[in-house]
Amino acid sequence: MSSTRQRHSALTEGQRWVVKIGSALLTNDGRGLDEVRIRQWVAQMASLRQQGVEIVLVSSGAVAAGMHRLGWQTRPESMEMLQAAAAVGQTKLVQTYEDFFQQHGYHSAQILLTHDDLSDRRRYLNARSTLRALLALPVIPIVNENDTVVTDEIRFGDNDTLGALVANLVEADALILLTDQDGLFDADPRHNPNAQLIEQASASDPRLAGMAGGGGVLGRGGMTTKVRAASLASRSGAVTVIAGGRLDDVLLRIRAGDSIGTELTPEMEPLVARKQWLAGHLQTKGELSLDAGACRALMEQGKSLLAVGVTAVKGRFQRGECVSLLDDSGRVIGRGLCNYDSDEAALLVKQPSSQFERILGHMAEPELVHRDNLVLL
Secondary structure (H helix, E strand, C coil): CCCECCCCHHHHCCCEEEEEECHHHHCCCCCCCCHHHHHHHHHHHHHHHHCCCEEEEEECCHHHHHHHHHCCCCCCCCHHHHHHHHHHHHHHHHHHHHHHHHCCCCEEEEEEECHHHHCCHHHHHHHHHHHHHHHCCCEEEEEEECCCCCCHHHHHCCHHHHHHHHHHHHCCCEEEEEECCCCCECCCCCCCCCCCECCEEECCCCCHHHHCCCECCCCCCEHHHHHHHHHHHHCCCCEEEEEECCCCCHHHHHHHCECCCEEEECCCCHHHHHHHHHHHHCCEEEEEEECHHHHHHHHHHCCCECHHHEEEEEECCCCCCEEEEECCCCCEEEEEECCCCHHHHHHHCCCCHHHHHHHHCCCCCCCCECHHHEEEC
16 A cells, blocks of 8 residues: 555545546456456446436546457558547447446446537536436446547547546546556656656646656557646536556545545635536526515525426526526626526416426426526625
């Protein structure tokens, strides 16, 4: 076991992790799925789940696994051949995970996303709701980029970035990037024997980009994409660890606070970071006017916004878009992401949550704006 240093509490105490495993690890550098190691990672994730840590797994490997099954030695350049390899490899990849997770009493759930799914607010909230529902079950969600249908993402995308977006999506405490290197070094250790491991740094440190190298033959990402992913994840307050996936019990050792890999920390705590993002990076699409009781609930008690406290809806907006929150004098007191579109919200004005299904025929969320998606100004 390596020595212990002061780890961020998100690693030793956090309750939700996103774990990303790269292609080179999963396919043993191109020699087919490394089922021995996959079994070990699954056992570690199951152990963490039993300790109360919710796990979302972002898994690369579909294209690489498909290449091996098809006998291809080099990554194809044409879009249709990449998509074919992804389709062939994805079935084997997910079935392998399913078999191993079931040995620990867990099911797996396959979720295929594109980056567009996480940039469109309606689809973002749909994906978020599904993942939150799965995390409440004895299930390990397995996320991969939908290589079979995407176009430019298959050439320019990478699962490090996807992992960071998923960490933002589920409000994870930590993003763990398992790679075939021991972490981020100040120089390329494959060419410089004097390269030193960077144990801890700020995720926003501009010097990190100059220390990161390129990707390998199988994967699209390298240390550059991992540094970018850490910066992206830090926007919602997640800590990122880049660590060698072949180290024994790597996930359990990170949880225990062991001094392994590179830890990249955010400058702000998760809730502060998320609310700053809401305050500074979204344009409002409409307005919700609140009565005095709702204003007190938000401003004095830190509650979510319920429809029963809304007196009027103005503007046209879609589910997941940002709206301004106005007090009874018309002063803007906050903004947040609305769980319903403007037409639905208008029907829910002054109504208790228990009436949503009767009025709309469904209930997406019991709140109009959840407190985690709301910032007071």
